[in-house]
Amino acid sequence: MTSTLLARLRPHNDYPYQGGPVVYWLSRDQRAQDNWALLSAQQLALDHQAPLAVVFNLVDHFLQAGARQYDFLLRGLRETAQVLEQHRIPFFLLQGEPQETLPAFLDQHRVGALVVDFDPLRIKRQWQEQVQGRIAIPFWQVDAHNIIPCWLASPKQEFAAYTLRPKIHRLLPDFLTDLPPLQVHTVAWPGAPPAVDWGRLLAGITADPAVPPVSWCQPGAAAAWECLQTFLAQRLLRYHEDRNDPTRQGTSDLSPYLHFGQIAAQRVAWEVRRAEAPTEAKQAFLEELIVRRELADNFCYYNAAYDQVTGFPEWAQKTLDQHRRDRREYLYSLEDWEAARTHDDLWNAAQLEMVRRGKMHGYLRMYWAKKILEWSASPEEALATAIYLNDRYELDGRDPNGYTGVAWSIGGVHDRPWGERPVFGKIRYMSRSGCQRKFNVSQYIAWVQRLSAGEG
Secondary structure (H helix, E strand, C coil): CCHHHHCCEEECCCCCCCCCCEEEEECCCCCCCCCHHHHHHHHHHHHCCCCEEEEEEECCCCCCCCHHHHHHHHHHHHHHHHHHHHCCCCEEEEECCHHHHHHHHHHHCCCCEEEEECCCCHHHHHHHHHHHCCCCCCEEEECCCCCCCHHHHCCCCCCCHHHHHHHHHHHHHHHCCCCCCCCCCCCCCCCCCCCCCHHHHHHCCCCCCCCCCCCCCCCCHHHHHHHHHHHHHHCHHHHHHHCCCCCCCCCCCCHHHHHCCCCCHHHHHHHHHHCCCCHHHHHHHHHHHHHHHHHHHHHHHHCCCCCCHHHCCHHHHHHHHHCCCCCCCCCCCHHHHHCCCCCCHHHHHHHHHHHHHCCCCHHHHHHHHHHHHHCCCCHHHHHHHHHHHHHHHCCCCCCHHHHHHHHHHHHCCCCCCCCCECCCECCCCCCHHHHHHHCCHHHHHHHHHHHHCCCC
């Protein structure tokens, strides 16, 4: 195995490989190409002239994901399975609890080694630990999501972007490279995998039908590549100027594809670096794509309370507690928040954009979360509300970026103390007037109104 692949492998256990098929348990990075975990599994199999298969384990319920997210996931997986078939790599779709289905599958097929992709979220880590406890074969993990493997970028929780950035930049020359192609696998899997009835799976989605699929963003690696090409050709040139203005539609729209792993961040970064665009535009985008994304993984990986108030910095917990009994000018219930029934038409518009499109502009996400803190009875209630809404409606919810963004907005994570004020204490404040200085608020609200009326 090459040094590039070896640098990304991390053992879950110390069992030696003694022959037999290799399986890649695909979970977070749902693509066939530009996938370090799959490339590592294939190279391991080829080194030992062993068969290779890819397995995805589908669970009926995952955090707050609804029909919108399951539809996006399954249609993207169908494309991935087709690409794998073209490379003579069978795809198996299991259904049920992974700690039950994975060990049974591995035993049935006498699998000799298991490779899984990295995910810092609690539920994914629990699944991997439970599977690990039930198997006696080598089990490796590969970070195919970050450009620099999370555990190599830093061995601890970083204080802020400025503490992680130099560590990232020091390692980038070694890790930010072009990616090798997936090979046609030369060792056949014994027997044919059962055909996946994608139509039945899509028709049988039971997760929260009240949050329907979206039409503006098509799932899959091909659509992700097309989205990237559109961004490079039309919006990267002005990214540094337009990214905080939701009326200019200056962002990449890649976040759903990055979340589901339908495109690799490393591929995006490689193409952006090669693009003809102002240096400041490329630097601004790569800061978000690399440093900020990998900082979010760092936070969730090293902080077990990433979705709780106890995960906030000590100064933030103290200041929020000191202002816990401050009078709130407005108080809203979860039902009010969800239905966008507040006094603030800008907040309502941001919420409606998320409900309708499954995506809210990044700058407004900060304003949206901070106002939930301002108009909730407690920081705990605010945090729970923001996570619930984000995870239920956003295509890219249930993600380290989402948990970290909410923790930044409500709990000062990766931030510093600011001037003290009611409710917020020393947590950074955002106002409607501040938004007005950034973009045309009335224009944005009118756009969302047209969207809600079916005209957007």
